[in-house]
Each structure stands twice: as structure tokens, then as C-alpha cells.
Amino acid sequence: YPDKMLAYNLSPSFNWDTTGMTEDQMREFPKEIGKLGFVFDFITYGGHQIDGLAAEEFSMALKQDGMLALARLQRKLRLIDSPYRTPQTLVGGPRLDGALAASSGRTATTVAMGKGSTQVQHLVETEVPPRILEDWLELWSEHYGIPGKLTVKLRPHTAGSELLELSVLDDMKNKLANVIFSTIHDRWGSNFISIRDQNTFDDKLRQKRLMTLIHLFLIHRYKGVSIHYVSPTDDNQKQAQGMKALGIYDEVNTEVGHIIVARVNADRIKELLGSDLTELKNFIAKRSAKGRGKKK
Structure with a gap:
């Protein structure tokens, strides 16, 4: 299909270890099919498996190590400077505060991101930067x-x-x-x-x-x-x-x-x-x- 931009499902329905490909071939597979015109690649319901694996690994770590498991996770988030390290901002705290201020004529005293918010704790550098x-x-x-x-x-x-x-x-x-x-x-x-x-x-x-x-x-x-x-x-x-x-x-x-x-x-x-x-x-x-x- 010359001059066509094709899509390819890199499906988790396949067991990729049974394809006969080497690890190097698996690594290069998206690039190689791109040369054939498959320029839009996606993974159907792959997110469910990713979320499930992350949840299973974390729940087991939490059972074994208590809150040290969450501390380790937060260290990884800080290391890669992930937006997930500031959860209040990620879930829309500042936007909700803005809506609350607008609807109350800026008289609201209870806000998500105000004084006492734990948001500031996630901005503290606990490791040598x-x-x-x-x-x-x-x-x-x-x-x-x-x-x-x-x-x-x-x-x-x-x-x-x-x-x-x-x-x-x-x-x-x-x-x-x-x-x-x-x-x-x-x-x-x-x-x-x-x-x-x-x-x-x-x-x-x-x-x-x-x-x-x-x-x-x-x-x-x-x-x-x-x-x-x-x-x-x-x-x-x-x-x-x-x-x-x-x-x-x-x-x-x-x-x-x-x-x-x-x-x-x-x-x-x-x-x-x-x-x-x-x-x-x-x-x-x-x-x-x-x-x-x-x-x-």
C-alpha cells in the first residue's frame, strides 16, 4: 500500500516470546514495520496489564515493608522528576481551588493547595541534588x-x-x-x-x-x-x-x-x-x- 499510513496493533494477546524473534528483533520490530508503512503503532488494553503489574508489585512490597515501599516509590518519582510526585497538582488541586474561589467570591477558607497542604512536602529535596x-x-x-x-x-x-x-x-x-x-x-x-x-x-x-x-x-x-x-x-x-x-x-x-x-x-x-x-x-x-x- 504505497503512500498509505497504516496502523499496527502490537497486541498483548500475543505471547511475544513465542514469535521466534530474538530480543534484538523484538527491540527493532516497531521500527522495522514502520519501514513497511505501519507508522501508527498501538497496544490494545496494554494499560490494564501495566497497571495490574504495578499494583501487584506495590501491594506485595507494602505487605512486606510497610510504608518503606511507598517511600521507595516516591524516591523513583523524584529521580525522574515525574509529575506524579506532586499528587495534589496532578489530580487538579489548583484548578479546583480556582473554581472554588470563583464560585465563592474568593471567600472560601478551605482549599486543597493552601497553607498546611502536604504538596510542599513533595518539593523538599531529601536527597543530595x-x-x-x-x-x-x-x-x-x-x-x-x-x-x-x-x-x-x-x-x-x-x-x-x-x-x-x-x-x-x-x-x-x-x-x-x-x-x-x-x-x-x-x-x-x-x-x-x-x-x-x-x-x-x-x-x-x-x-x-x-x-x-x-x-x-x-x-x-x-x-x-x-x-x-x-x-x-x-x-x-x-x-x-x-x-x-x-x-x-x-x-x-x-x-x-x-x-x-x-x-x-x-x-x-x-x-x-x-x-x-x-x-x-x-x-x-x-x-x-x-x-x-x-x-x-
């Missing part, structure tokens, strides 16, 4: 003469993934560096950061402590006590030993299978992140000599 790293990168850029404003993006590595990706972008949104990681909690509540991949894409930015600043931010945000480099590369080996020499790690173990385990020196982190950032500025400029001894 990425803009903190942006502030550090501003100091870093000034020292090394890096033009433009650098921004930081923290998102799931792929949609729905437990792996996260922290990226540093230039003012043209080109990716300069990234770290792909996850966080793990042990039975005592200690936090471990598992590094799966890290890259500095511009060779001119190497050996300027950019990746170390990114690591510092991850340790700061997630209160990491240990960093695990999974299937480590030569760059990971150099990174870990270099950060040990700088006092950021006080122990690096390379004899744990295909993992480097680096223990964070909390005292050194506290020095570097002092409120006046003097030590951090010295660190960026490679003038810092403090805190290189073993953790006491």
Missing part, C-alpha cells in the same frame, strides 16, 4: 578553563532499570563523562555503590580529577561506605589506586573475584566537603595534601 555536583564542576571548569556550563543528569540507565546513570553534559548536551552504577544495602543498613561502567569520552578531560569528583558526589549522595567495581577495567584499577593515594579510599582489595572493593575514608570525605569548599578547591587544583594517611 545533582546541582551540588554542578556547583563543584563550575569550580572545576573555572580552574581548567573548560568553556560553557556543565550540567548533570541522573536517571535510570534504561527505562525501568535498577541501574542508574550519572552523566556530565556540556552546553550542547553532549555527554562528556558518565558512570553506570547501582546501590546496595547490607543487613546493617550500610550503603555500597556498585560501579558497572565509567567513561570519560573526551580525552582532553582526563587526568583532571573529573571522574574523582563524580565519585565524590556519589559517595556524598548515597552515603557510600564502600565502592565495588564490577568486572574492573584498567581504568578502574587506576581510579581505585589513585583515590587511595589521595586518601579518599583507605583500603583497596583487588582479590575478590572479578570485583575491586574500595573502602571509603569518611574522615577524608568530610574534609573535602567542608562548608567553605576550601579543601575541595585545593583538591581540584591538585594542591591538596591533607588526609592522605590511613583512617584512624
Whole structure:
């Protein structure tokens, strides 16, 4: 049907694992049928399955972990800056308040979004925000003469993934560096950061402590006590030993299978992140000599 714009139902009635397609073929299927003219693709009643799965997963988590399950959900909403994180606005609170004010001649005293609304709670930053790293990168850029404003993006590595990706972008949104990681909690509540991949894409930015600043931010945000480099590369080996020499790690173990385990020196982190950032500025400029001894 040349010159026709066709529609295709990517139906959940099919068991897609019985189609004989590989995962790569499934991934590319919408694009491939688009080449045949099927430019409008839809999924009939797919939303019911999505809602059902989300509800089942959350209800089981709620039964097992109580309100911690909802706190985890809210953390994910904040991470992706979802409009669902402010439920009063999402369900039309401001619009209803406007209608109430208009119909009452602005004499109504009970409103959804007024003083005492829990809406404000969802605007509070309970995690260390990425803009903190942006502030550090501003100091870093000034020292090394890096033009433009650098921004930081923290998102799931792929949609729905437990792996996260922290990226540093230039003012043209080109990716300069990234770290792909996850966080793990042990039975005592200690936090471990598992590094799966890290890259500095511009060779001119190497050996300027950019990746170390990114690591510092991850340790700061997630209160990491240990960093695990999974299937480590030569760059990971150099990174870990270099950060040990700088006092950021006080122990690096390379004899744990295909993992480097680096223990964070909390005292050194506290020095570097002092409120006046003097030590951090010295660190960026490679003038810092403090805190290189073993953790006491």
C-alpha cells in the first residue's frame, strides 16, 4: 500500500516470546514495520496489564515493608522528576481551588493547595541534588578553563532499570563523562555503590580529577561506605589506586573475584566537603595534601 499510513496493533494477546524473534528483533520490530508503512503503532488494553503489574508489585512490597515501599516509590518519582510526585497538582488541586474561589467570591477558607497542604512536602529535596555536583564542576571548569556550563543528569540507565546513570553534559548536551552504577544495602543498613561502567569520552578531560569528583558526589549522595567495581577495567584499577593515594579510599582489595572493593575514608570525605569548599578547591587544583594517611 504505497503512500498509505497504516496502523499496527502490537497486541498483548500475543505471547511475544513465542514469535521466534530474538530480543534484538523484538527491540527493532516497531521500527522495522514502520519501514513497511505501519507508522501508527498501538497496544490494545496494554494499560490494564501495566497497571495490574504495578499494583501487584506495590501491594506485595507494602505487605512486606510497610510504608518503606511507598517511600521507595516516591524516591523513583523524584529521580525522574515525574509529575506524579506532586499528587495534589496532578489530580487538579489548583484548578479546583480556582473554581472554588470563583464560585465563592474568593471567600472560601478551605482549599486543597493552601497553607498546611502536604504538596510542599513533595518539593523538599531529601536527597543530595545533582546541582551540588554542578556547583563543584563550575569550580572545576573555572580552574581548567573548560568553556560553557556543565550540567548533570541522573536517571535510570534504561527505562525501568535498577541501574542508574550519572552523566556530565556540556552546553550542547553532549555527554562528556558518565558512570553506570547501582546501590546496595547490607543487613546493617550500610550503603555500597556498585560501579558497572565509567567513561570519560573526551580525552582532553582526563587526568583532571573529573571522574574523582563524580565519585565524590556519589559517595556524598548515597552515603557510600564502600565502592565495588564490577568486572574492573584498567581504568578502574587506576581510579581505585589513585583515590587511595589521595586518601579518599583507605583500603583497596583487588582479590575478590572479578570485583575491586574500595573502602571509603569518611574522615577524608568530610574534609573535602567542608562548608567553605576550601579543601575541595585545593583538591581540584591538585594542591591538596591533607588526609592522605590511613583512617584512624
